[in-house]
Amino acid sequence: MNTILKQRFSVSFEYPVCFSEDIFNPENKLFASLFEKGRKCKTFFIIDSGVAQNHKSLSDKIQHYSEANSDSFFLCADPLIVPGGEACKNDASFYQKVVEATHIHGIDRHSYIVAIGGGAVLDMVGFAAAISHRGIRLIRVPTTVLSQNDSGVGVKNSVNSFGKKNYLGTFTTPVAVINDFNFLETLDDRDWRGGISEAIKVALIKDISFFEWLEQHAAQLASRSLEPMKEQIMRCAQMHMDHIAGKDPFEMGSSRPLDFGHWAAHKLEHLSSYRVRHGEAVAIGIALDSTYSYLKGWIAKEDLNRVIVLLQNLGFSLYEPELSGENLIKGLREFQEHLGGQLTIMLLERLGKGVEVHEMDHAMIEEAVKMLKDWNQEAISKS
Known part of the structure; x- marks a missing residue:
């Protein structure tokens, strides 16, 4: 019984x-x-x-x-x-x-x-x-x-x-x-800049008006103007709090929208022995997932350019040598393990709206990495 x-x-x-x-x-x-x-x-x-x-x-x-x-x-x-x-x-x-x-x-x-x-x-x-x-x-x-x-x-x-x-x-x-x-x-310039990547992340998947605000204030943020930084922090914090108060605050499921750009970032941090700081790695992860979204045909080339230009205007690098395809694929598997179930990756349906996918094309990831490497090298040669 x-x-x-x-x-x-x-x-x-x-x-x-x-x-x-x-x-x-x-x-x-x-x-x-x-x-x-x-x-x-x-x-x-x-x-x-x-x-x-x-x-x-x-x-x-x-x-x-x-x-x-x-x-x-x-x-x-x-x-x-x-x-x-x-x-x-x-x-x-x-x-x-x-x-x-x-x-x-x-x-x-x-x-x-x-x-x-x-x-x-x-x-x-x-x-x-x-x-x-x-x-x-x-x-x-x-x-x-x-x-x-x-x-x-x-x-x-x-x-x-x-x-x-x-x-x-x-x-x-x-x-x-x-x-x-x-x-x-x-804060040093790296830590001042680094946290802004999390604001870009949440703006890209939830609020196009916030993304546009970041574009408009990128020069002030990069030059360490405190008042726009305060506004950025409060807006970003409120959006994170609103999400946490939603249906899955303790992440019992595999859906984690706020991890946009993070699956690659976590692996990059570890592979670089944390030479690449979290915010810097997230910026690269955002660039990678935005590029992948473009290659999937979900966002237009001009939209991808807006993301890349914003990251560059804030002083972020788009590429680090640890971003080999093999390393990233291992990171993708580890991220699925961390989720505790089905692979769920947040990508972009359009600027301001995320979409979840449950698989990623490995060849397309490598193509996105190559594009980031080329863009980064071009930026270095111009500086």
């Missing part, structure tokens, strides 16, 4: 994504307002080493801010400084240090971990927080364009393993995300 008891329940998630400046100025109460009311919350900070280097007084400012807001939270230890970029996700010792800190300092499920840094640090710290006590409250403070407009506002946490990007991870919502635009001013 078989007895089956069915369990069913739903959980509602809500968290604020905030935009501000100088968040650790004692006169700015936004950060302090994020903690649970009516108690002094134990708090532990992890800071990206690049942020710590460029903002040498940050730890002191956090200390002074906590003293000025001691009715809201207190620091249980000095901040932990960890390497930024993929280094912190490739080496398991870093997330283990965060887990160890939760043990040493008695950080429990009612305590808070605050991660300050780029997307890789947020990913790693989020993973460590999610597996400690089955989930410690996390506040994210993204400090790069990419993390403020995309990865930092979502629900994913991960580290790399077995030579594969984001192999270990969780879907866990943060308590809050707080974007401080002041951190953007110290």
